[in-house]
Amino acid sequence: MDLIADHISHRFGALDVLDDVSFQVSAGEIVAIVGPSGCGKSTLLSILGGLLRPAAGAAELRGAPPAGSLNPLTFVFQDFALLPWNTVEENVAFPLLHTPLGAGERRAVIDDALRRTGLSDFRATYPKQLSGGMRQRVGIARALAVRPAILLMDEPLSALDSQTRELLMEDFVGLLADGAMGAVYVTHNLEEAVRLADRVVVLSRRPGRVREIVTIPMTRAERGAPDARGPLAALQGELWSLIRKEAIDAEREVQHA
Numbered sequence: 001m002d003l004i005a006d007h008i009s010h011r012f013g014a015l016d017v018l019d020d021v022s023f024q025v026s027a028g029e030i031v032a033i034v035g036p037s038g039c040g041k042s043t044l045l046s047i048l049g050g051l052l053r054p055a056a057g058a059a060e061l062r063g064a065p066p067a068g069s070l071n072p073l074t075f076v077f078q079d080f081a082l083l084p085w086n087t088v089e090e091n092v093a094f095p096l097l098h099t100p101l102g103a104g105e106r107r108a109v110i111d112d113a114l115r116r117t118g119l120s121d122f123r124a125t126y127p128k129q130l131s132g133g134m135r136q137r138v139g140i141a142r143a144l145a146v147r148p149a150i151l152l153m154d155e156p157l158s159a160l161d162s163q164t165r166e167l168l169m170e171d172f173v174g175l176l177a178d179g180a181m182g183a184v185y186v187t188h189n190l191e192e193a194v195r196l197a198d199r200v201v202v203l204s205r206r207p208g209r210v211r212e213i214v215t216i217p218m219t220r221a222e223r224g225a226p227d228a229r230g231p232l233a234a235l236q237g238e239l240w241s242l243i244r245k246e247a248i249d250a251e252r253e254v255q256h257a
């Protein structure tokens with residue numbers, strides 16, 4: 001299933017936030033969205049996920065959803081957005097409430113999501129008993145439970161320390177390796193963008209326009225190898241050179257606002 005951003009523009013009152021943004025996420029592809037602070041990345045993700053109707057243009061899904069999909073698009077949030085009074089299992093089960101799944105099928109879906117995220121032994125645990133990395137794994141398991149075509153991820157690792165980020169990046173690469181699921185990955189972190197994405201959409205400062213779409217010229221597997229650090233750092237440098245000036249301008253704008 002493909003996700004198409006088709007000439008999307010948006011404004012909040014007098015504030016122009018996005019200007020004519022177009023790109024495509026093909027089935028199984030990971031597309032990162034980077035750009036200066038406040039350029040409209042989260043707004044764009046909300047529009048792609050159908051939470052916000054754009055002022056102009058549209059977000060469209062094309063193609064058949066994965067077998068058994070309950071929702072082709074699902075979000076993974078920076079702050080995990082878990083229900084603290086519910087166990088891990090209940091959090092993962094939450095999006096399955098009010099769906100036509102029978103009890104057996106529901107259990108199989110939950111078990112599968114917990115297994116794929118390494119949470120099978122934590123099903124009865126409450127979020128506050130877990131580390132940040134484990135909480136975000138619960139957020140991912142909950143997203144997997146609806147068998148989506150595309151994960152919409154808004155800074156999913158930014159609340160985590162650097163070692164935990166590394167581990168979760170490895171998890172993402174593993175989860176998305178079979179190409180059954182794609183992702184849109186909003187991040188400030190260019191290291192994450194070049195490590196995970198197949199293509200990177202670089203937005204200008206607000207109103208966000210597509211400055212460039214950079215294709216990462218290495219497979220995801222190649223990027224996990226120890227000798228990939230040099231080429232990845234070079235790619236990161238390339239992206240930073242596209243963003244740097246506008247990031248400085250955007251930062252000044254925020255500070256003087």
Ligand SMILES: Nc1ncnc2c1ncn2[C@@H]1O[C@H](COP(=O)(O)OP(=O)(O)OP(=O)(O)O)[C@@H](O)[C@H]1O
Nearest residue numbers: 012015017036037038039040041042043044188206
């Ligand atoms: N609901 C809203 N009402 C009014 N203004 C909003 C609303 N949501 C976002 N904005 C403004 O729109 C602009 C873009 O916000 P958005 O969060 O999409 O940017 P971003 O690129 O994700 O930011 P950051 O990099 O800081 O996470 C900002 O100036 C923000 O203050």
